Amino acid sequence: MQQLIYAIATMIAGVLGCAAYFFGSNFILDTIYPAKGKDAARAARNMRRAAVIRPWLFLGPALIALTLYLVYPVFESLRLSFLDKGGQNFVGLFNYKWMIADQQFRESILNNFMWLLVVPAAATFFGLVIAVLTDRIWWGNIAKSLIFMPMAISFVGAAVIWKFVYDYRDAATAQIGILNAIVVWFGGEPQAWITLPFWNNFFLMAILIWIQTGFAMVILSAALRGIPDETIEAAVIDGANGFQIFFKIMIPQIWGTIAVVWTTITILVLKVFDIVLAMTNGQWNSQVLANLMFDWMFRGGGDFGRGAAIAIVIMVLVIPIMIWNIRNARKEMEGR
Template identity: 70%
Template structure:
């Protein structure tokens, strides 16, 4: 443990030193390449302008290089790979795309992703907004917010393990240790294998992500609510508006931009959901989503790089426009227009 900490600290120190050294040397070389000499005002002015143009790109160079290596190149390579066979050797044209269009498993994954998109962002945003409003009205609101936000500190796999115990099923006459089945049997019902119930099991998995992400939505929306001018609420109260009208007609419209950003941020996360499905069902019982389908085609049964590349491109195509809109909306909110 100590050696790992020392190693991590050493890597950070060396990294900071190397970055500082690079910036210092690059600045020195730039000044040497474009010198500013006294007596030649025209040349000095030209070189100063050139330095101003070159210096930002020089400093951004390492970051842009890493971005190209770890982001641009994989996208291009994945696109090219989608036109090759499972081994990535023989060119097969659009065969992998035709497979995706006609494959029942791929269509099931698309349907499940759409189902997740329809439920999870809406539920997280709604519950986050309601909790943010209610906790601002009680003296122990900060404690309640901390409890709601706590699942954000748990990994998706850890949260899935917790909920696996909640959905646990024991057959025969065994005592039900799963919380949900224990409640059902206490009420006189029959225990169920919840995560193997086709269609409905998707909702049981969604609950896990809603449980995790509601805290995120609550924190962001709570901050937005506190930014609403008190004058508008006081004016509504004077005009005779009740609490429900103030909430929907005064508060929500003023934070609509923040609501949209929270919604789209969770939407992007949902499109990439993987850990929960893998841990809970491994994609069985019609719970497969695109990320898990991609993982299966890439790493199981010998692997098929062509088909997995197609699925990866579909996920990227779905995420990119939402991400662009999210960034633009956030910039607009930050700019106040």
């Protein structure tokens, strides 16, 4: 209850603080540069100056926050990656050489690569199929709401839910895990699914696919609604069946949106951390880059150099995809 009270108080204070800043900054600016007065030329000049300054008053806090929490950490991580464990002595490229030779780092890279192959493709595919199907049924909006609901759950919360899905009990004990209950019902043996090397990665991927399918569905559904009805009607008149309309009419027209959704999920996959931490903590060959960075940075006494070097690798992998995604999104907007 105390934590709930603190959270509510924080939200109220934040909203009131934003309102106070909005009205206060406007009042001060209008006081310094009054738009009224006997001198019409001066009043006009004040209005122009205020118009130039006002946007920066509103952008200022956001720019300061971005600089403090995004820009500064990038340069600080880059600096730390060239330092030793304590972040004091310069060691050059030692941390990067260590990464290349480290078995866990190679395992993390391989696992991240598998996540990149499976999760964006599966989430985008399921989102697209569901978007098409739900647009054809009267209760489609209800179905969309249910499918989108996992997006409101934190990754840790989703991992806790799926722990019950994968839960394992001895064969002589009643299974409370949904997956093992189904396996036992069909006469199979229960398995500790998340401890199976290699395969456990796919069980973890299912959680992120479950979450991100709703995101893909919403974006792609909006894109599908933008396809002119005349195009579909002309295809039907020409004798095209449902599959031909889907693959030859719909997908080509929303390909740009599909690419944006795909790359957005790809960026998320490169930074995946919470699910692995909550489910396996990187054990049983399920380690990923972000979790490995967390281990080196904050556990076992901490190694700021190695942790920062892994963070730089993640950033280098994300940046090209992010740039391509932004450019593609801009082209999509300009095309419309």
